Amino acid sequence: MKHSTTNPSFLQIIRIIWSWKMLVMFFFGFSSGFPYYIIKDVLKFWMMDAGVDIAKIGLFALVGMPYTLKFVWSPMMDGFVPPFLGRRRGWILMAQIGLMITIALLGQFDPTQSLVWIAVFALCLNFFGASQDIALDAFRREYLTSNELGFGTGVWMNAWRLGTFVSVGLSVLADFNFTWQTIFLMLTAVMGVGVITTLLVPEPVVEERLPLNMKEVIIEPFVEFFQRRSAILIIFFILLYKMGDNMASAMAIPYIVQMEFTKAQYFVIVKGVGMLGLFGGVLIGGSIMIRLGIAKSLYIFGILQAVSTAFFPVLNMIDHGSNFWIEHSQKLLGGIVAFEFFATGLGQAAYATYMAIQTNKRFTATQYALLTSLMGVPGVFAAASTGYMSKYLGWNGFYYFCALIAIPGLVLLFKIAPWNASNEELEQGR
Known part of the structure; x- marks a missing residue:
């Protein structure tokens, strides 16, 4: 390449x-x-x-x-x-x-x-x-x-x-x-x-020739995708890249409640500060991708997603009866949530962009719909197990696991999106 x-x-x-x-x-x-x-x-x-x-x-x-x-x-x-x-x-x-x-x-x-x-x-x-x-x-x-x-x-x-x-x-x-x-x-x-x-x-x-018959409309989008050299690796990457992030998000409410924050504090911090962080993340992530390209961004944003998840156990390590916790707990939660949502926004921007360029413009609608459907699979099945995992691993172990499970997706990048690959070289799994 x-x-x-x-x-x-x-x-x-x-x-x-x-x-x-x-x-x-x-x-x-x-x-x-x-x-x-x-x-x-x-x-x-x-x-x-x-x-x-x-x-x-x-x-x-x-x-x-x-x-x-x-x-x-x-x-x-x-x-x-x-x-x-x-x-x-x-x-x-x-x-x-x-x-x-x-x-x-x-x-x-x-x-x-x-x-x-x-x-x-x-x-x-x-x-x-x-x-x-x-x-x-x-x-x-x-x-x-x-x-x-x-x-x-x-x-x-x-x-x-x-x-x-x-x-x-x-x-x-x-x-x-x-x-x-x-x-x-x-x-x-x-x-x-x-x-x-x-x-x-x-x-x-x-510029590509459009599908002409039912065979080309229904069958060729899937045949074209799975004939690519790295098709299976791309599928695994889509399933794994956001898995840890999705699992951590699934247990955010139970965790924050158990850390003795009120529903009002949750709403203001997570839905307020967190959403601002997410908005900033996707816009800044998009801006960075213009300069660095999609490949480098996937590496950097994926690492930041994992690191931000690993910060959540900090809330569980501090003595909740200490003066520091009483005075600074909300600021601490706000900082951790802002970082986590910001990193999530960065990752979402790169992830969605990568999926888009994997589509052949002859079959954009079919292939993108397929990939976004696959994207939702980890959010359903992996998230369903998070309650049991947090119960048996403990909160610290659970969030560290969510951070570490990002590694397989990052490792796949070495094969499907080498560090110096240009956007054009990533298109359609080239």
Whole structure:
């Protein structure tokens, strides 16, 4: 493998950061995150206000399945070009219109009378939301160059979280005598941000020949990926790189509560300071990737993720009856959480960017949907064991284990992303 030593100049970095493309990433990232929490949180607030049984509310978690299974219908979005706007923008617009119609209609039902219909429309909303994500992820990969992709992903992730905050934030209006029907119409209107962006942005130019038949649409994306020399190693890397970080995050609430912090302190420090750290991490991580490239960033950010996790036992080592703990415990938690979330943001930016460049632009939607589905596997299965692990290893042992389990993912980088590899050399597992 040849290695590139040229890096973008400071002026080129500034041009990337302040380009119109990054504004497009912001609006599309917002549009991606906005509908996700309408079902995840807003719907629950609505049903709680209506006095729906808590057991029935819990069953609504099942309507989130489209986001898990989106790779099933993603080939359709690679192989069939809508008769308007182009391959990516056409599918994006159809999904957004579907979202607007579904959100508007969903709010017109009465949770006490029409729970089945609400479940049907909630499932449809998540289907359109997942479909929008498939097309938007493919658009981002094809719209940005490899040098732009890291920072663009950082902008996207922050805008995604802002979108979730806005959708949940609008539900607060129910406490100020706004009807839920009105709130859902307001949610519908906010989706107009994405529609306007879709209509104004140009269609990405893809030089590769597009799939022509069902075989190329459904089978070739998987055949093309797994024929690569390092395909299996790439899969293992995707499964392992964030595993320790995900496991540590899964037990954050029980650990912080056992360290005798209150729920209010948890909310302010973790959801406040932590989120600011995460926002900073993904943006700074994206900026660093422009200069250092994706390969070097994966090494550095992966190490920082592991180190930040290893700091959590400090809270358990200090005497909780000491004057130092009484005076400085909240500052200590804030510092550890800020560092951990910042490192997580750095790692997320590099991780998502690496997955994006592993997709062939002929099959971007299918391959990216497959890789992001794999990304979620450790979060489910590894996190499920964290309660037993923390019980039998103790908190210190558990967090040290989470830090050490980052090593296999880092070791794989020597094979799939050598230190001096350029972004172009990493593309599609070259």
